[in-house]
Amino acid sequence: MQEVQFEDALDYAKAQDVSDPLAHFRPQFHFPKQADGSPIIYLCGNSLGLQPRLAQQLMQDEMDVWKELAVEGHFKAERPWMTYHEEFSRQLSPIVGALPKEITVMNTLSVNLHLMMVSFYRPTKSRYKIVIEGGAFPSDKYAVDSQLRFHGIDPQDGLIQLRPRMGEDHLRTEDILQALEREKDSIALVMLSGINYYTGQCFDMKSITKKGHEIGAMVGFDLAHAAGNVRLQLHDWGMDFAVWCHYKYLNSGPGCIAGAFVHERHLNRKDLPRFEGWWGHHKESRFKMPATFEPAPNADAWQISNAPILAMVPMRASLALFNEAGMDRLLAKSKKLTAYLEFLLNQLPTDRIRILTPKDPKDRGAQLSIQVKGADRSLFDDLVKNGVIGDWREPDVIRISPAPIYNSFEDVYRMVQILKKCLQL
Template identity: 50%
Template sequence: MEYVASLAFAKEKDQQDPLNKFREHFYFPQRNGKDAIYLCGNSLGLQPKNVKAAIEQELTDWQQCAVEGYWAAKNPWLYYQQYCSKPLGAILGASQQELTVMNTLTVNLHLMMLSFYRPNKQRFKVLMEAGAFPSDQYAVETQVKFHGFDPESAIIEVSPRPGEHLIRLEDILEIITKESDSLALVLFGGINYYTGQFFDIPAITAAAHKAGAYAGFDLAHVAGNIPVELHNWEVDFAVWCSYKYLNGGPGAVGGAFVHEKHASNRDFVRLGGWWGNEESARFKMEKGFVPKKEAEGWQQSTAQVFNMVSLKASLELFEAAGIGALRSKSEGVTNYLEFLLQQLNGINFQIITPKNCNERGAQLSLLFLDKGKEIHQRMTDAGIIVDWREPGVIRVSPAPLYNSYQDVFHFYEIIANIASNA
């Protein structure tokens, strides 16, 4: 497509966009008496306007039903997690039996690793990307120690080649093959939070399985951003948060995927909790954990209604928009952002996110070689909300459910002005 660096072009693209109407379903922070240019959905999604009524409904049911709300509320609380797992199926390419929402991301990662990381003297190593989000690094480090192994020898990190910012797929696959006798688990972020690189999940999964290892993924920056096919790709497990692209609210409930070949196996090792117990026996209050034959068999405690309600409301918008249409728009808006950034002069930065649309989502990471923090502050002062990540990246993320081509163009106008006055 031929892009044009003009407001008229951006307006025309927005008028042609069938998803542009969804913008009106979100609240934007106010800066200088008008909507902020919010390009930070990769960190925290905006609040959908239907959230308030959704919370009030649960408050009303709590007020009027009390404990009977578990079966008599408008949305009976006994099944609340399923109101979220059902629409997530289309987004993540999984059956409802393979999905559940529960806890938070790192808690779920620990629970999954207790099931899928069962090292022995021969197979004890974990392969992950260098520069993974710190929480993942901490989880893997402490799990390895928990099992009595030394992180220095048990954790293998794949790094970019010298002088490069991205990790090459062939390097990942080569290490998996090389370590095939000692590898217990391959654990990658679906998208690296810093560079925005989307990894080849099916290729990594297939290589892990060929080596005799499990394959798991942290989809914090993937869920609601890029449609995936977790079941068909035979991923063993995945975890994610819902406060980024899924707009579930700060600290919102996390989610987990367990492939049906594991989820349906009641003998597959896991920690038990009464919400993961077989429903027909749950209220008998008897000894003996009998897990559900699905991902919900990993649940621990009662569904966190007020920590799920905002996600439930947001997912109604995802269902109406369709993840395929959102992905198509995301590619268009992100490509336009890249085009505009290439028109800039007088400012020293490099886009380190892959150029190939199939290797990135709705994020471009701008590596500033100098004055990065100063430029970020000037963006903030001008009404732009993006985030800074040490040691030198400003991440810019046009979320397709509520961002527009005009948002991207106004961002470009402001940063061009900053460049001209640098």
Template identity: 55%
Template sequence: MTFQNTLEFAKKLDAADSLATYRNEFHYPQVNGKDVIYFTGNSLGLQPKRTQKFVDEVMKDWRELAVEGHFYADKPWWDYHERLAEGLGKVVGAMPKEISVMNTLTVNLHLLMVSFYRPTDKRFKIICEEKAFPSDQYMLQSQVRYHGLDPKDAIVEVKKRDGEHAWRTEDIIKKINETGDELALVLMGGVNYYNGQVLDMKAITKAGKDEGAFVGWDLAHGVGNIKLNLHDWDADFAAWCSYKYMNSGPGNASGIFIHERHLGMEDIPRFEGWWGTKKETRFLMEPEFAPIETADAWQLSNPPILSIAPYLASLEIFDEVGMDALIEKQKTIVAFLEFVLQEIDKEVDSTFEIITPEARGCQLSVFLHGEGKSIFDYLMKNGVITDWREPNVIRLAPAPLYCSYEDMFRFGQILKAGIQGK
């Protein structure tokens, strides 16, 4: 497709967009009396309008049934979380039994490492990416120290090549092979939070498995954003938050994937609680843990129903749309945004450098050479909600469910005005 940086062309794209009506499914903040252009779905997704109904249902059941809501609500609370498994399975490429929803992301990664980081004298090293998201770094370091190891010895970071902004798959696989039989775990962010790069999870997973290691993925920026096939890729586990591209609300419940080969095992190392024991015997209060034969065996306590309700509302939208249609628009709208940036770059006395490689999802990370944080402040004051990362990077994530092509054009005009008017 040959793009044009005009309002007329952007509106033509919107008119042909099969997902355009879903824009009306979301609430938008307003600046200067107008809906914002929202580029931070990679941090917190907008609220779906139907969320209120799902939350109100829970509040009504709590008000009218109290404790009996666990069994007699229209959506009984005791198995409420199970309603998410099938929809999430479609989003991440997994069987419903491989999915559970519980806790929050870093909590879940810690719980999963109990099962999948089992260091020995020989095999104790973890491979992760250079400058992983800080929470992942802290989690890995604390897990290693818990086992009496030194993070400097146990954690192996894969670095980008000098002068490059993205990782090369061959460098990651080379590091896996070099670590060899000392490698216990590969745990990386499937989509990097800073540059937006999508790693070749299939190839990396195979390389890690071939070396006899467990392989897991932090998919905070991946779920609801890119095509995933966790089961077929043979990953051992994964975890993700729900409040970015999945639009479930601030700090809401995390999802986990555990490959079916690890399910139904009574001897797997695991921190356990009563909500992970078999439903048939849970309320008999027996002293011995009998794991559910699904990923729910990793649950500890009653699921947080008021957190899960918005997740179920959002999943309803994803199920209606389907990941294939979502990704088809994602590719086009991100390409159009890239084109707009390139066209504006020709018109202003600045240089934009897109550091996100072609292996990407919704996000473009852009160096604004010659610009300071004042341009970010200008964008925010003029209704463009975006994200600033030091020293001079803005992250732009046009989520296809609620961003329009006209948004991309209007953003370009506001950016140009901000640079020219400084």
């Protein structure tokens, strides 16, 4: 990104918002209110995105379809429930950089991770290890541990956890690649996060995928903190699978339906094991109720149950806004907005603050993970009392994530001023 001359001033932040080409998206989201009715400074897109204003009306529309058509809603609704999920694959295509046929929307993230490992973790006597980053989101660690145990493998033996060098916060790409080379004959699956939830580090997914395949392993990624946040090119990078949720940067509601990617080279493979259910059956013959499963010719083959329509409705509102904004404009604003947050934090007259997240914009998304020396949760609680919602992670990290589709430069400026007040600087 070109060098920007930032200013530590409210007038500067307001001027940036006036010239922001995405500013008109902000009023299309609901912001929580403070006791006095003013909007909360909401900087928690890394945990739960805000509700699009259109979501409630779309939900009411589907409730009306249910009321008026009942079961006929599957076929006679304006947006038939039978094919409701298919539009999401097309809408997500430019967001995750994949062919629509490689994308399906189903279940929740950890469920999808398990379903993907059924197909892509196939341990043998000599090649059975799984690689994750040390400090991965706990659900990923639980999932891979349980997969190892399911196959009769002790996680102490079968799990390789990659950790930064002594005194460093981030994994170096060269260290990841060297670790894969070192264990090349024993690794069955490389399964990292796209972005580490705690530090905010974005991994070099292209290089890791290439190396993983060179050593004969399958490669998958958990993109929970990456989808809708950083540039993704899943098809071109060639990973075998990926999973993600939509309730963070993609603003689709708490516990919302999740997504999965399966590279096209794995579609229509007869030799690939998979847990099967009727909604993964080829849709042209699904309702003929055949006794033998015929997989759909796309990633929908990994679906098991029919689509939970009411859980999917908010995605229509959010993805329509995302596609109208476009990933190029969103990413350009995100880089500038996050850099402005970093600039303001560095202006604070204290040596107590340390930013864990990488400085290079290519190695991060919208999140900055902030450590404050000598602070505990009470600092975070003070921020909340003063109208700022971020995210607290034990033992001492505050995650602040300005989402470009609805956050402003003024949000970022005021948040840092409130932090300064809470720290009595």
